Amino acid sequence: MLLNAVPEQLVLPWWRWPLAGLLGMLLGAASLNYSADGRLNVLLLWLLWAGLPLLGSLLALGLMLRPGRPWLARFSKLPLYWQPQRHQQWWLLAQLNWLWCWFGLGIGLVFLLLLLLSDLAFGWSSTLLLEQAAVLQLTQWLSWPWHSLWPAAVPDNTLIEQSRFARIEQQSALLAQTSGWWPFLAMSLLCYNLLPRLALALFCQWQSRRSQPQLKIQQASPASSATAEPATELTTTSLAEWQQASLLQWQLPASAEALTLGQDDWQQDNDAFCSLLATKPKQLLWRVPASRSPVAELSDWMALARKQGIAQALWLQQDASNARHSASWQAFAKAEQLAWLEENA
Numbered sequence: 001m002l003l004n005a006v007p008e009q010l011v012l013p014w015w016r017w018p019l020a021g022l023l024g025m026l027l028g029a030a031s032l033n034y035s036a037d038g039r040l041n042v043l044l045l046w047l048l049w050a051g052l053p054l055l056g057s058l059l060a061l062g063l064m065l066r067p068g069r070p071w072l073a074r075f076s077k078l079p080l081y082w083q084p085q086r087h088q089q090w091w092l093l094a095q096l097n098w099l100w101c102w103f104g105l106g107i108g109l110v111f112l113l114l115l116l117l118s119d120l121a122f123g124w125s126s127t128l129l130l131e132q133a134a135v136l137q138l139t140q141w142l143s144w145p146w147h148s149l150w151p152a153a154v155p156d157n158t159l160i161e162q163s164r165f166a167r168i169e170q171q172s173a174l175l176a177q178t179s180g181w182w183p184f185l186a187m188s189l190l191c192y193n194l195l196p197r198l199a200l201a202l203f204c205q206w207q208s209r210r211s212q213p214q215l216k217i218q219q220a221s222p223a224s225s226a227t228a229e230p231a232t233e234l235t236t237t238s239l240a241e242w243q244q245a246s247l248l249q250w251q252l253p254a255s256a257e258a259l260t261l262g263q264d265d266w267q268q269d270n271d272a273f274c275s276l277l278a279t280k281p282k283q284l285l286w287r288v289p290a291s292r293s294p295v296a297e298l299s300d301w302m303a304l305a306r307k308q309g310i311a312q313a314l315w316l317q318q319d320a321s322n323a324r325h326s327a328s329w330q331a332f333a334k335a336e337q338l339a340w341l342e343e344n345a
Contacts, residue, residue: 012095020099024106032114039123039165042181046142049107049185050192053100057196060097085296087211094204100197108189115182122181125165136160143184145191153183234330237339242313245283246276251292252317258287266297273301277308285341287315293325294332302336313339 031048032040114120129135136157140147143154163178249255251262259276261269284305286298305312314333316326333340 016099017102020102021106024103025110028107028110032110032120039121042122042124042185043126045185046188050188053104053193054196056100057200060200087208090204090208090211094201094208097197097201097204101194101201104189104193104197111186111189119179120182121178123163123165123178124160132160132164139184142188146187150183150187153187155181155184234334235339237313237341239341242283242285242341245285245313246281247285247287250286250288250298252287252289277305281310284310284312285315286312286338287317288329289317290326290329293328299336302338306337313341315341
C-alpha cells in the first residue's frame with residue numbers, strides 16, 4: 001500500500017557525509033594542536049577519540065530498543081507528526097551510525113597526515129592517576145583487543161616512564177621518544193570508535209532490510225481474471241446511523257466529545273487510541289479535514305480496529321477554501337474498508 005511505503009520519502013541531504021567527515025577532521029586537528037609547551041596529553045586524546053565514541057555506541061544500543069522518531073528524521077522532508085515504521089527506524093539508525101563512521105574517518109585522516117608531515121610528541125599527566133603503575137595497568141587493559149595482533153601498540157613501562165610530563169620537563173632529550181604513543185592511539189581509534197559504529201551500522205542496515213514488508217505478488221490466470229469480481233465500491237452512509245459511534249478527530253481542534261489525534265506526540269496518541277480500543281466500542285467515526293492528506297498512522301490504527309471487528313466510517317470535514325484532498329480521502333476510505341459518511345444521505 002502506498003501509504004505505508006515511505007522509504008522514498010526518507011531522503012536525507014547528500015551533504016551529510018562530507019559534513020560528518022569535515023567535523024571529524026576539525027576535531028582531529030583541534031585535539032592535535034600543540035599547546036604552548038609542545039606536548040599532547042595522550043589521556044585527553046584517548047577520551048575524545050575513543051572513550052566518548054565508545055560511550056555513544058553503547059547509548060546507540062539503547063536507541064535500537066526504543067521506538068520513536070530519531071532526530072535524524074528532522075532533516076528529511078516529512079511532517080512533524082510522521083512516525084517511522086520499524087524498518088524505517090532501523091534505516092535511520094543505520095544512517096546515524098554511518099555518519100559517526102565518517103566522523104571517525106575524518107579524525108583518522110588528520111591523524112595520519114600529521115604523522116606523515118610533522119613530529120608529534122605525546123605525554124601524560126593526571127591529577128588522580130599519580131602512580132606510574134596505575135597508568136601502565138590502565139593502558140594494558142585498554143590495549144587488550146590488539147595486544148596479540150600488534151604488540152608494539154601496547155605501551156610499556158619504559159614509554160610511560162619517559163612520557164610523563166614532569167620527567168619530560170626535567171630532561172628535554174626525552175621529548176623525541178614520546179612519539180611512541182601513536183600506535184596505541186591509532187588502534188584505540190579503530191577498535192573503540194570505528195569498528196563499533198561500523199558493526200552497529202551494518203546490523204541496523206540488515207535489520208532494516210529484514211523487517212521491511214514483503215509484497216507477495218501472485219500472477220492470476222486468464223480464467224480467474226475473467227471471473228474476477230469487480231472492486232468493491234465505496235459504501236456511503238448517513239450521520240444518523242453513527243450516533244452511538246465513538247468520535248475521533250485527526251488534526252482538528254480539540255473537542256470534549258471526541259478523541260483528538262495528530263496534535264500531540266505519536267506515542268501519546270497511540271496510547272490514547274489503545275485505551276479507546278480497550279473499551280471495546282462497536283463503531284468508530286473518524287472525522288478528518290479535507291485540507292490534509294491521509295497518512296500511514298491512520299492506516300495502522302484503522303487496521304487495529306478492523307482486526308477487532310469494529311465498524312468504522314470516515315467523516316470528511318469540508319473546507320471550501322481548501323478541499324483538494326477529497327478524492328484522496330475517498331480512495332483511502334475505500335482501501336481501508338471504511339464507510340463514507342455523507343451528512344445529507
